[in-house]
Structures are given as structure tokens and as C-alpha cells.
Amino acid sequence: MKKCELDSKQPDRRRFLCAAAGVCGAPYLAFSLMQLAPDMSRSLTKEERDSMTPSQVIDELKKGNERFRDGKMAPRDYRGEKRSSAAGQYPAAVVLGCLDSRVPGEIVVDAGIGDLFVGRVAGNVVNDDMLGSMEFGCKVSGAKLVLILGHTACGAVKGAIDDVVMGNLTGLLARVKAAIPATKFEGEKSSKNPAYVDAVARTNVALGLAEIRRRSPILDEMEKKGSIKIAGAMYDLTTGVVEFLT
Numbered sequence: 001m002k003k004c005e006l007d008s009k010q011p012d013r014r015r016f017l018c019a020a021a022g023v024c025g026a027p028y029l030a031f032s033l034m035q036l037a038p039d040m041s042r043s044l045t046k047e048e049r050d051s052m053t054p055s056q057v058i059d060e061l062k063k064g065n066e067r068f069r070d071g072k073m074a075p076r077d078y079r080g081e082k083r084s085s086a087a088g089q090y091p092a093a094v095v096l097g098c099l100d101s102r103v104p105g106e107i108v109v110d111a112g113i114g115d116l117f118v119g120r121v122a123g124n125v126v127n128d129d130m131l132g133s134m135e136f137g138c139k140v141s142g143a144k145l146v147l148i149l150g151h152t153a154c155g156a157v158k159g160a161i162d163d164v165v166m167g168n169l170t171g172l173l174a175r176v177k178a179a180i181p182a183t184k185f186e187g188e189k190s191s192k193n194p195a196y197v198d199a200v201a202r203t204n205v206a207l208g209l210a211e212i213r214r215r216s217p218i219l220d221e222m223e224k225k226g227s228i229k230i231a232g233a234m235y236d237l238t239t240g241v242v243e244f245l246t
């Protein structure tokens with residue numbers, strides 16, 4: 001009851017918390033659910049973020065994705081979130097996503113300003129700058145999760161399969177190409193086969209996770225100690241589902 005009563009000044013939020021927790025007699029659960037929840041007029045606080053486990057952050061992202069798919073996204077007060085986060089930010093996760101305009105990291109998991117660090121590059125490839133950003137996000141800032149968010153029908157994956165050569169894109173696609181021979185697939189292996197493209201995209205996410213662990217001793221150690229999780233997911237452009245792979 002306690003947490004619900006504490007939130008009595010914010011009726012809408014209290015309603016959500018009680019409903020989300022199922023009962024009001026589960027204060028810790030209710031507390032954890034408020035982190036990335038709707039009806040937020042402010043961003044995450046350090047205390048709230050630090051109270052979450054990496055698994056709880058994943059759970060909140062899954063719930064946010066459900067809200068997104070159901071069309072029940074939080075009626076956010078962006079100005080309130082902007083005001084509350086201006087003096088400091090305490091995001092719960094670092095998301096590495098694709099440049100693709102159809103996969104905006106915050107929107108597909110219904111997160112607000114200050115909730116997530118989001119880095120985007122075509123093919124959601126891991127490079128030195130992204131690794132440095134992830135290390136900042138987790139080791140310096142305290143995020144609990146590193147998530148590589150791949151997606152279906154990825155143009156960068158298609159370009160890698162088709163061996164596209166063009167300016168600086170060539171070098172970027174070279175990073176994606178490693179996923180091609182590493183993908184076991186029965187059927188037509190071409191960029192015109194959506195199932196094959198998506199299979200390579202999944203492999204690309206998996207190889208990205210291995211890259212992070214191999215090339216960032218800082219993040220690898222944090223994961224081994226249980227202070228963070230390093231996970232992958234695939235976003236389906238058609239259904240809107242974010243499917244966690246690990």
C-alpha cells in the first residue's frame with residue numbers, strides 16, 4: 001500500500017502502478033515498475049535507476065514495447081522530463097540500434113527523455129566509438145544494460161549480402177559481412193529472401209554482442225560481476241515486436 005499512497009499526488013500514475021503491480025501490497029514490485037513507466041512527468045532519478053537490476057530493466061523495456069504495440073503509450077510530459085533531467089541524467093540502458101528511420105529506440109519501447117542512451121549507426125555495428133559510448137553509459141553513468149537492437153528487413157544487411165560498394169558505406173558494410181558466412185540457413189541466400197536477410201541480421205546482433213565482450217574488458221567484467229547485462233534483440237518492422245534474443 002505504501003508506494004501507492006506515496007504516489008497519491010499523481011493519480012494517473014498511482015492507478016498505473018497499482019494496476020501494473022496487480023496488487024498494492026507489493027511495494028518493491030510497484031517501486032520497480034515506476035522506473036520506465038507511463039505517466040511520467042519527470043525522468044529517472046539516480047536512486048530509482050540504481051535500485052533496478054539488469055533483468056528488471058529488460059522487463060521494463062518489454063513492457064514498454066507491449067504498450068507501444070497496443071497503442072497505449074504513456075502520455076508523456078516531455079517538458080517535464082526535459083526540466084527534471086536538465087541537471088543530470090540516469091538512463092537505465094545503452095541501446096545500439098540501426099540508423100533505419102523505422103526503428104527509433106526510445107519509441108519502440110515507450111521510453112522517455114533521460115531513460116535510455118541510444119546510439120545509432122547503419123547495421124547497428126559495434127565500433128570503437130560505440131564501445132567507448134557504452135563504457136561511458138555503464139561504467140561512468142551507471143546504466144544496467146547494453147542492448148543491441150537489430151531489426152527485420154535491414155537495408156545494411158541487404159547491402160552487405162549484395163556486396164554493395166559505395167564511398168564510406170563500403171567500410172561500414174564490411175563490419176556486417178562477417179555475419180554472412182556465420183549464418184546457417186537453408187534456402188535462397190539472397191537479399192530478396194526476407195527470411196535470409198533476417199537470419200543474417202540476427203547473426204549480426206549475436207556477433208555484435210561477442211564483439212562487445214571481446215573488445216571491452218570493462219563491460220565484460222561488469223557483466224561477469226552481474227552489474228550489467230549485455231543483450232540482443234530484434235525489432236520486427238511489421239508487428240512492432242521487440243524480441244529479446246538472450
Ligand SMILES: [Zn+2]
Pocket residue numbers: 098099100122123124151153154155156157
Ligand atoms: Zn537497419
